[in-house]
Amino acid sequence: MNMDKLMGTPTSVRVKEVTKETNRTVTLFFDVKDEVEIKPGQFLMVWVPTVDEIPMSISYWNLPTLGISVQEIGDATSALVNMKSGDWIGIRGPFGNSFALDSKNALVVGGGIGIAPLRPLVEDLLARNIEVTLLVAAKTKDELVLYNFSELKPSNFTLEIATDDGSAGHKGFATDATEKLLEEKTFDKIYTCGPELMMHGLYQIASKHGISIEVSMERYMKCGCGLCGTCALDPDGQLVCVEGPIFSENSLKSIKEFGQYHRDATGTKKKF
Amino acid sequence: MHRVNKSGADVIVTKSIGPIPRKGHPGPVLTTSHGGLLNAVGLTNPGIDNFGDEMQELKSLGVPVVLSIFGNSIDEIVEVAQKGSEMKPTALELNLSCPHAEISQISHNPDLTYKYVRAVKETVDCPVFAKITPNASDIVSVAKAAEKAGADAIVAINTLRGMKIDIHQKRPVLGNLVGGYSGPPIFPIAVRCVYDLYNVLFIPIIGVGGVSTWEDAIEMHLAGASAIQVGTAMIEGFDIFKEIKSGVNKYLQENGFSDISEIIGLAGGSQK
Numbered sequence: 351m352n353m354d355k356l357m358g359t360p361t362s363v364r365v366k367e368v369t370k371e372t373n374r375t376v377t378l379f380f381d382v383k384d385e386v387e388i389k390p391g392q393f394l395m396v397w398v399p400t401v402d403e404i405p406m407s408i409s410y411w412n413l414p415t416l417g418i419s420v421q422e423i424g425d426a427t428s429a430l431v432n433m434k435s436g437d438w439i440g441i442r443g444p445f446g447n448s449f450a451l452d453s454k455n456a457l458v459v460g461g462g463i464g465i466a467p468l469r470p471l472v473e474d475l476l477a478r479n480i481e482v483t484l485l486v487a488a489k490t491k492d493e494l495v496l497y498n499f500s501e502l503k504p505s506n507f508t509l510e511i512a513t514d515d516g517s518a519g520h521k522g523f524a525t526d527a528t529e530k531l532l533e534e535k536t537f538d539k540i541y542t543c544g545p546e547l548m549m550h551g552l553y554q555i556a557s558k559h560g561i562s563i564e565v566s567m568e569r570y571m572k573c574g575c576g577l578c579g580t581c582a583l584d585p586d587g588q589l590v591c592v593e594g595p596i597f598s599e600n601s602l603k604s605i606k607e608f609g610q611y612h613r614d615a616t617g618t619k620k621k622f
Numbered sequence: 623m624h625r626v627n628k629s630g631a632d633v634i635v636t637k638s639i640g641p642i643p644r645k646g647h648p649g650p651v652l653t654t655s656h657g658g659l660l661n662a663v664g665l666t667n668p669g670i671d672n673f674g675d676e677m678q679e680l681k682s683l684g685v686p687v688v689l690s691i692f693g694n695s696i697d698e699i700v701e702v703a704q705k706g707s708e709m710k711p712t713a714l715e716l717n718l719s720c721p722h723a724e725i726s727q728i729s730h731n732p733d734l735t736y737k738y739v740r741a742v743k744e745t746v747d748c749p750v751f752a753k754i755t756p757n758a759s760d761i762v763s764v765a766k767a768a769e770k771a772g773a774d775a776i777v778a779i780n781t782l783r784g785m786k787i788d789i790h791q792k793r794p795v796l797g798n799l800v801g802g803y804s805g806p807p808i809f810p811i812a813v814r815c816v817y818d819l820y821n822v823l824f825i826p827i828i829g830v831g832g833v834s835t836w837e838d839a840i841e842m843h844l845a846g847a848s849a850i851q852v853g854t855a856m857i858e859g860f861d862i863f864k865e866i867k868s869g870v871n872k873y874l875q876e877n878g879f880s881d882i883s884e885i886i887g888l889a890g891g892s893q894k
Contacts, residue, residue, distance in 0.1 A: 351834055353654045353805055356857045360653055362790040395650075399791055403649025426649075438791045440650070573652050577857045578663065579637070585679075587625040616643035617668040 357575055358395060358442030359384065365437045366415065371495045375421045375463060376431050380439065381414040389448030390471035391566055391596045394418065395574040397440030402426040405571045405591070407467035407543070408444060416441075419495065421463035445574045446595045449564055453539035455481040457531065457561075459552060461524050461544020462488050465495045467566055468543055476504055483531065485510040487524035487544070491517035525551035537561055547622055550609025553602055565602065566595045570615055580617070583607055627685045629860035630867055634680065635851060636673075638690040638717040639706065641698050643669040648797035655786045658805035658832075659854050662798035665692060665717075670705045677709040686712035688751065696741045707746035714748060718768075719755030719780040729754040729780075732767035739771035751828065753777035756808075756815055765819050777828040777851070778815045782808055805854040808832045813845045820846025820887045834862070836869020843870075843882060844889035 354360075367379040388411050396418065397403045404426045410417030420430040433439070449471050456475055460468045465486055475482045488494045490513055499509050511519025512527035520527040525548060528540070532555070540556050542549050543566035556563035569581040569590045581590035584607045588594065593601075602608055611621045626634055646666030653660050667673075670691070680687045689711035693699025703714055718729035718738060728734050729752070739752050752768035754761055756779040765776045781802025786795045794800075812831025819827050829847025833839055834855035842850055855862050870882070879885055 351657070351806055351855070351858060353657050353659055353857075357652065357654045357659070360650075360795070362788050397650050397795070399793065401648065402797065403651070440788065440791070440795070572646075572649065572663065572666070575652075575857060576859075577652070577659075577854070580666070613668075615645040616666060618643055618672050 357573075358445055360397075360440060360442045362397075362438055362440050365433050365435050365439060367435055368433060371419060371497070372421075372493055374431070374493070375419060375495055377409060377417045377419045378430060378433060378439075379410070379415055379417045380441075382416055382441070383414070386413070386444060388416070388444050388470075390451075390474050391448040391467050392444040392446050393467070393574070393595060394441045394443035395445065395571075396426075396430070397442075398426045398429045399438060399440070401429045403440070403572075405445075405568075405574055407566070409466035409469050411470065419463060419466040419469075442574060445591055447593065449541055449566075449596055450598070451475060451478060451480070453480055453537075453541075453562075455535075455537050455539075457483050457485065457528065457535075457537040457540045459485045459524050459528060459540060459542040459544070459548075460487065460495070461542075461548045462493065463495060464542070464544030464548075464566070465497070466543070468541065469497055471541060472499070472507075476502075476507055479506060481506050483508045483510060483535065483537070485512060485524060485527055485531065487512040487527065487548070489514045494518060523551070524548050525555060528552060528555055532559060539563065542566070546609055546612070553599065553609070556599065562599060563602075564596050564598045567597055567608075568595065569612055580613070625860050626856075626863070627680075627683050630863035631685070631852075633686045633688060633712065633849070635688040635715060636676075636680075636690050637667060638665055638692045639667045639670050639673050639702065640665060640692050640694075641670060641702050643667070643672065650795055650797055651801075653786045653795045653801075655784065655803070656807055658784075658803050658807040659857070660784050660786050660796060660801040660803050661781070662796040662801035664798060670702045673706075674709055677711065681710070688713045688715050690715040690717050690753070692717040693738075696737055699738055700741050700745050703742040703746050703750075707748050711748060713751055713774065714742065714746060715751040715753055715777055716742060717753050717780070719753060719757070729764050729768075730758045732760075732763045735764050736767040736771045739768045739773050743772035749774040751775045751777050753780055755780045756811055756831070757783050761815055762818055762822055765823060769823055769825050773825060775826045775828055775848075776819060776823060777830060778819055779808075779812045779831045781831075782811065804832065806832045806834050809834075809838055809841075813841055816842060816847050817845040817889065833866075834858075836866045836873065839866045839870050840873055840885070843885050844887070846887040846889075848883075848886055 647664030784803035809832030830851035
């Protein structure tokens with residue numbers, strides 16, 4: 351039993367560069383020493399010294415450099431957002447499964463900071479000459495995390511934007527924009543990450559249209575490696591950290607808490 | 623826990639439940655050192671009042687459930703035991719020894735151990751197990767005190783107090799600084815404790831600590847354990863239970879034993 355490997359080989363690294371994405375969102379870059387293989391959708395456990403350890407999607411890699419995109423939400427994320435180059439963090443991973451690149455004509459929907467794991471996914475899909483429509487959604491124009499997508503010009507790529515308040519792109523929720531897109535185009539698969547109610551809405555749309563879907567689930571997580579049970583999903587105990595975070599329609603239909611409730615830090619059920 | 627059940631475990635022991643919801647320690651709550659696992663989860667639990675639903679679900683599986691409980695005072699543990707016993711578990715396991723929480727001191731002291739166990743025994747009708755710590759200077763006296771107080775079995779051992787310091791950041795890794803060490807490296811300590819206890823106790827011993835193979839389970843039985851608990855080894859997956867059971871059965875068959883009871887304590891200890 352190689353405990354170190356099973357735990358994702360805990361390593362300390364220095365932040366190399368910080369890029370501001372929006373007023374509340376940054377991407378932190380750092381170099382890793384070990385040869386790691388990363389697939390789109392996977393995550394790291396990130397130790398924020400003296401604060402906490404939290405799961406973070408990998409939003410960029412070009413080995414040896416990795417990137418995570420952070421939005422200020424709680425103590426750990428606000429500490430991360432304020433980091434400067436040279437600061438230490440600890441990382442373990444990568445953990446979890448990955449998106450299946452089995453689409454021919456994909457709709458990728460990112461809500462808020464949920465865009466983070468979709469960035470490498472979009473790049474991988476484009477590199478395979480798959481038709482990609484990327485819908486980036488946020489509450490307002492200022493909260494859109496767009497990376498360099500507006501500069502991307504490949505012929506197989508279309509960028510769509512939706513904001514709740516209509517300050518950019520489609521006015522309304524990502525689900526409304528998706529319904530509209532489906533009137534004009536056909537997709538064989540939806541990939542999504544963002545607020546669970548948005549993903550649940552997209553799942554219902556996908557089911558109605560007979561489109562395959564993969565969602566990236568988030569649950570309170572402590573170990574990241576299948577031991578503590580904190581992220582177990584009802585009723586079968588599928589673990590978001592091991593069997594997820596990516597779940598397709600076949601798994602989603604048996605996850606009774608999807609879009610309904612989650613468990614907080616104490617394990618108490620909370621409705622969405 | 624559904625999955626642990628499906629994977630062949632004969633009994634499920636819950637994580638420890640206390641009087642009120644408890645978030646536990648800040649992360650990191652887990653790290654590794656020398657092939658073992660260090661944890662300072664900090665008794666994360668939803669509180670006994672929120673645990674009825676979960677117990678109901680577990681019991682519907684038909685597998686015996688041991689409810690692990692803790693309390694910071696005799697009044698607290700009695701309250702949790704009272705409420706817990708109404709959920710009709712197969713037994714209550716008293717966590718008297720979590721090395722990284724306030725309750726760590728109870729099972730260092732035979733008198734305190736006696737008082738906690740006695741108080742619970744006077745409150746409930748179901749069997750009561752006392753889980754004790756190897757960090758005590760004299761575990762034999764502690765276990766004897768629990769037996770005298772009416773404990774129906776001793777669970778040995780809890781984790782060992784340990785620590786990991788990150789040499790790059792020059793600070794302890796665990797959010798709680800100190801944690802409990804588990805996994806294969808503590809196995810010989812657990813065997814020694816079980817062996818010592820078998821020589822002095824009348825009540826059964828449940829062996830726990832680093833068991834990760836069927837050979838370990840046999841060794842633990844030979845030392846005097848009537849039953850085995852597995853925790854950390856689940857990091858490699860849930861197949862561990864089936865693997866241990868089939869290995870143990872094969873060993874019994876090949877060595878001419880017809881029942882597991884024939885090898886308990888066979889390594890030379892003599893239970894009174």
